[in-house]
Amino acid sequence: MFALRRWWDRYAVRAGVATLAIVLAWAMRQSQGAFIYEIYQVLTAPLQPGLSQAERLENAYILELQQRVIELENQNQSLRTNIDYADSQGKVTVAAVIGRSADNWWQQITVNKGHLDGVTVGDMATGPGGLVGRVVSASPNTSKVLLTTDPTSQMGVKVSRSRALGVVRGNVDGRVVMQFFETTPDVKPGDVIVTSSYSRLFPQGIPVGRIESMDLKKSPAPEAVIQLSSPLNILEWVTIHPFEAKTDVNAPPAEIIDSNESTP
Amino acid sequence: MTASKGKETLSDFQRNFLNIFVVLGSGLLCLLLSPMRFPGIELLNVAPNWLLIWVVIWSIHHPIIDAAIAGTVLGLLQDGLTGPFPTHALSLMLVGMLTARLQRQRIIQENVVLVAFIVFGMAVVAATIIALQMTFQHVLWPNSPYLSLWQIWRTHQRVALSSAILSSLWTPALYYPLHRWWKS
Numbered sequence: 001m002f003a004l005r006r007w008w009d010r011y012a013v014r015a016g017v018a019t020l021a022i023v024l025a026w027a028m029r030q031s032q033g034a035f036i037y038e039i040y041q042v043l044t045a046p047l048q049p050g051l052s053q054a055e056r057l058e059n060a061y062i063l064e065l066q067q068r069v070i071e072l073e074n075q076n077q078s079l080r081t082n083i084d085y086a087d088s089q090g091k092v093t094v095a096a097v098i099g100r101s102a103d104n105w106w107q108q109i110t111v112n113k114g115h116l117d118g119v120t121v122g123d124m125a126t127g128p129g130g131l132v133g134r135v136v137s138a139s140p141n142t143s144k145v146l147l148t149t150d151p152t153s154q155m156g157v158k159v160s161r162s163r164a165l166g167v168v169r170g171n172v173d174g175r176v177v178m179q180f181f182e183t184t185p186d187v188k189p190g191d192v193i194v195t196s197s198y199s200r201l202f203p204q205g206i207p208v209g210r211i212e213s214m215d216l217k218k219s220p221a222p223e224a225v226i227q228l229s230s231p232l233n234i235l236e237w238v239t240i241h242p243f244e245a246k247t248d249v250n251a252p253p254a255e256i257i258d259s260n261e262s263t264p
Numbered sequence: 265m266t267a268s269k270g271k272e273t274l275s276d277f278q279r280n281f282l283n284i285f286v287v288l289g290s291g292l293l294c295l296l297l298s299p300m301r302f303p304g305i306e307l308l309n310v311a312p313n314w315l316l317i318w319v320v321i322w323s324i325h326h327p328i329i330d331a332a333i334a335g336t337v338l339g340l341l342q343d344g345l346t347g348p349f350p351t352h353a354l355s356l357m358l359v360g361m362l363t364a365r366l367q368r369q370r371i372i373q374e375n376v377v378l379v380a381f382i383v384f385g386m387a388v389v390a391a392t393i394i395a396l397q398m399t400f401q402h403v404l405w406p407n408s409p410y411l412s413l414w415q416i417w418r419t420h421q422r423v424a425l426s427s428a429i430l431s432s433l434w435t436p437a438l439y440y441p442l443h444r445w446w447k448s
Contacts, residue, residue: 099299099300100299100300100301101346102295102299102342102346103313103342103345103352104310104311104313104423105346105350106346106347108346108347110299136347152409154409169409169411171411171415177411233309
């Protein structure tokens, strides 16, 4: 007994620690080393590869979808404004620009709606900003629009502020020039130009552009350079408005008289 | 003997058929490229003159009459794509005839750089003929759509130079396949 007491006095702490260790080890064994694995996980965390390849691919895919959604939202918004604009204008056709002039002298665009969609020769094309041009030919699914900047395109216009009348003519170099009927027109740079009621090829009141500079001493008629309000070089969509020309300007005079007589 | 003869006529037939296909296909391709403006193709709002490149390459490989006919046909087609006046048929016909004549004098010898130079010169010729037509209309007809001669010829400078540079740079793209085909 005394011997046992002496052993206990000497080895109590050791025995306690050993027991504790064994119990803990047993507990650890029962829990299948979870604690150790947890520590292992924490310690090796910096060495582990970040995201798995699958996760990375998934993230990239999500990113792509997000970007697509943004693009679709943008497209949706621009189409919606087009539709609202089209609705506000009555029966019109919205068409995408699919081509430009096939040589370097004409100022034309090709759009993706033709006479199957109700586009006819003589219709007016407008874009964001105002007048773009006139449909000069229509195939079943495309049509060709003569831009206002083409030399063969002419239209009657007026200065919106002072009602000074004139003719806007395109130019070979892509600029647009207005020739006034009066010798001393009331105009100043920045005045808004709209189509006039004397225009046979366009309905009146369509915005064309602004006066950029003037040469009032020019003979035979004073001239002004017009800055078009529609960006013709970067057009993507145009709106085509049905319009019946007042007289067929391409017909010789006899035919005009004939058609007037036949429809009294 | 008869078998090989039969085989040869068959391959001749196939060859002719393929040739028609290549000619029509490449011509149609040039027509379709004309209204197209993909990014980087424009210089000062001027695009390469694809039909002119085609006519020059055709004229190098064909006699002067064929060159004139091809030029006229493609010029009329281009008129259809744009507008009736000024006509491209005249300019492309002259381009074809001039090129065929240069080739007869053996100035061009299978050198793509020389062909590009010919295209450069012919683009200037074509633009000049168009501008001349505009000038005649402006001078001879009282109500011409053009405002002044000065503007026509200033535009001519821009169009001629830009389309000459662009067309000659794009020449190899059409020249290599067509030359290989017509050469063999």
